Amino acid sequence: MAPDPADLAIIGAGPAGMSAALEAAGLGLSVTVIDEQPAPGGQVFRAVEAAAADPALTGEYAKEGAALARRFRAMPGLDYRPSTTLWHTDLETGTLSLRGPDGGATLRAQRILLATGAQERPMPIPGWTLPGVMSAGAAQILLKQAGAVPKGRTVLAGQGPLLWLLAVQLFRAGAPPALLLETSARGALGGAMRAGGLWNGRAMLAKGGLMMLEARRAGMKVVRGTRGLRAEGDGALRGVSWEGGSTECATLLLHEGVIPSTHIARAMGLDHHWDAAQLCWRPALDEWGASSHDRVAVAGDGGGIGGWQAAAQTGALAALDTAHRLGRIGAAERDRRAAGHRHLLASALALRPFLDRLYAPAPDVLAPRDDTTVVCRCEEITAGQVRQAARLGATGPNQAKAYLRAGMGPCQGRMCGTTVAALIAETRGLSMEEAGALRPRAPYKPITVGELAEL
Numbered sequence: 001m002a003p004d005p006a007d008l009a010i011i012g013a014g015p016a017g018m019s020a021a022l023e024a025a026g027l028g029l030s031v032t033v034i035d036e037q038p039a040p041g042g043q044v045f046r047a048v049e050a051a052a053a054d055p056a057l058t059g060e061y062a063k064e065g066a067a068l069a070r071r072f073r074a075m076p077g078l079d080y081r082p083s084t085t086l087w088h089t090d091l092e093t094g095t096l097s098l099r100g101p102d103g104g105a106t107l108r109a110q111r112i113l114l115a116t117g118a119q120e121r122p123m124p125i126p127g128w129t130l131p132g133v134m135s136a137g138a139a140q141i142l143l144k145q146a147g148a149v150p151k152g153r154t155v156l157a158g159q160g161p162l163l164w165l166l167a168v169q170l171f172r173a174g175a176p177p178a179l180l181l182e183t184s185a186r187g188a189l190g191g192a193m194r195a196g197g198l199w200n201g202r203a204m205l206a207k208g209g210l211m212m213l214e215a216r217r218a219g220m221k222v223v224r225g226t227r228g229l230r231a232e233g234d235g236a237l238r239g240v241s242w243e244g245g246s247t248e249c250a251t252l253l254l255h256e257g258v259i260p261s262t263h264i265a266r267a268m269g270l271d272h273h274w275d276a277a278q279l280c281w282r283p284a285l286d287e288w289g290a291s292s293h294d295r296v297a298v299a300g301d302g303g304g305i306g307g308w309q310a311a312a313q314t315g316a317l318a319a320l321d322t323a324h325r326l327g328r329i330g331a332a333e334r335d336r337r338a339a340g341h342r343h344l345l346a347s348a349l350a351l352r353p354f355l356d357r358l359y360a361p362a363p364d365v366l367a368p369r370d371d372t373t374v375v376c377r378c379e380e381i382t383a384g385q386v387r388q389a390a391r392l393g394a395t396g397p398n399q400a401k402a403y404l405r406a407g408m409g410p411c412q413g414r415m416c417g418t419t420v421a422a423l424i425a426e427t428r429g430l431s432m433e434e435a436g437a438l439r440p441r442a443p444y445k446p447i448t449v450g451e452l453a454e455l
Contacts, residue, residue: 006032006079008322009096009109011086011264014042015065015308016300017115018072020315025075027323032079032107034086034098040069043117043137044308047144049073056173057144060308068312088442089268091295099447104454111295111322114265115315118258118301121280121361122415123158124368124375124383126230128254132237136166136255149175152250155240156220157181157229160257160359164211171218178219178249181226181242183256185362192358201351227364256361260302263414267440270296274433277356278305279366280418281437288321289314297321309348313341367422375423376416378409386420390427396436397421410446413438 008024010017013035025031033040041048045065051057052066072078084100089112096107120137127133136156142148149170154177156163167177198205216222228243231252239248259280266272271284271292282304289297299318300311317338324334368375371384381404386394389403397413397420400406406420407413413420417438425435 004030005094005108005110006030007109007326008032008111008113008319009034009094009107010113010115012042012115012117012300012302013037013040013072013080013082014044014115014117014300014311015068016117016302016311016315016318017042017113018068018315019312020113020115020299020319021078022071022075023316023319024322025078027319027328029319029323029326029328030077030079032109033081034084034096034107035080035082036085038083040072040080040082041065042115043141045069046141051144051147054144054147054173056169058172061144065308085445086264087444087447089264091268091293094295097442099445099451104451110326111297113289113315113318113322114296114298114302115300115311116261116264116302117311118305119261119414121256121259121365122375122419123254123256123365124373124419125254126370126373127233127237128231129374129377130231130233130237131235132233132250133231133252133254136162136253137258139251139253140166140169143169143173147173149173150251150253151175153178153248154251154253155179155181155247155249156253156255157183157226157240158255158257159184159361160255161208161211161355162258163253163255164208164215166253166255167215167218167220168211171215171220176215176218176220177253178221179247180215180220180222181229181240182222182224183226183229183362183365184224184359186225188358188360192354195353195357197350197353200347201354204351205354227362256365257359258301258305259418260304261414262302262437263412263440264444265291265296265298265302266437267442267444268293268296270298272437274431275304277353279361280305287317289318290321306345306349306352310345313345313348316341317345363426366419367426368419375419376404376406376409378411378415379405381406381416383419383423386423387427390424394424395428395430396424396434397438398436400424401438407438412440412444 007029010033048065052062088097098105226242232239297318299314323329368383373383394400421435
């Protein structure tokens with residue numbers, strides 16, 4: 001006999017997933033948490049249980065992150081499945097197909113919460129496929145999981161709070177970056193200040209200011225308004241150049257902010273819309289995180305970038321709504337319990353309009369100007385090839401797959417989909433909404449024929 005379905009299956013054990021699990025389990029729901037990582041924490045608190053004592057990773061990571069993971073581990077009754085990947089979902093029956101340490105498995109759930117977090121915005125520049133060039137997020141993962149830091153002269157390029165945080169963390173780890181090539185547009189600060197939210201977000205603003213001060217005191221130089229970035233080298237990185245300058249380096253770390261990880265949500269067929277403020281696709285959600293499908297909700301940065309504090313609150317709100325939908329609590333009780341979470345959510349999002357304006361990516365980040373720039377790393381497709389496909393009739397990234405195979409590699413378009421769409425929109429004079437987004441299909445992550453046969 002098949003086991004009874006879980007009340008709630010949560011995909012991801014970052015701040016949103018852990019908070020949702022704690023709230024739901026506290027209300028008596030049966031909860032299963034599916035986590036690709038070997039331990040809870042998600043991206044922002046990755047490996048926090050093992051690395052919280054690292055002096056390079058002090059602050060929220062070591063304090064709030066570790067405390068949340070401890071609460072999650074201590075909650076009785078949670079079915080936590082680490083090192084487990086969701087690769088297919090049958091929304092009609094609520095059946096999830098999984099791949100874990102012991103092979104394939106299935107799970108049924110009355111409700112599914114996607115807490116898949118964010119991914120770094122692709123930043124294709126000439127030479128970004130050279131050994132020695134990587135994303136800032138990847139460098140931070142190495143620091144958290146292995147205590148590894150770049151060897152030799154390191155340059156950061158791009159914009160956003162993560163670059164300053166990483167600069168401070170690398171300094172504390174004994175490998176301070178030499179230079180930050182900041183791509184924020186000149187005059188962006190004035191426009192961002194007019195967006196408001198500075199007073200309510202003053203605590204977060206002050207924290208950011210202290211990070212910048214520490215990085216500068218560590219000797220990191222800053223070049224502002226950088227354009228025309230190129231990674232230089234023959235077979236390996238030797239340096240980086242930009243309009244008006246160049247420098248040697250052994251490691252170049254790129255970052256242009258983060259965007260929601262919507263791969264599974266789009267593969268499920270959930271409605272999405274283009275966020276003109278954050279310049280990304282995000283699921284269409286109500287105030288509780290409920291999606292266009294009755295069985296599915298989304299919480300955290302996967303539903304819109306807000307940071308880990310906001311993610312934790314949206315996870316709790318989605319769990320409360322699940323308890324209400326499943327008849328465990330009434331609407332009045334749900335709303336009463338939600339009031340505190342909504343207050344904290346508003347506080348966490350107060351500075352978001354300022355940050356979105358300040359760190360809006362330039363048009364040539366979204367659609368690289370140099371036609372020789374590789375945009376699809378899996379299939380080695382260039383910006384020029386995408387533009388040519390658009391001139392030949394490709395109206396969006398799904399059509400470009402037929403012309404070029406862009407988006408058909410192992411990453412399934414995670415790294416190129418938005419860029420391909422932007423190039424087509426630019427070439428054909430379309431909006432991003434008109435160009436559309438890639439429609440991925442299961443399996444969400446590659447699996448072997450043998451694993452399929454085991455099922």
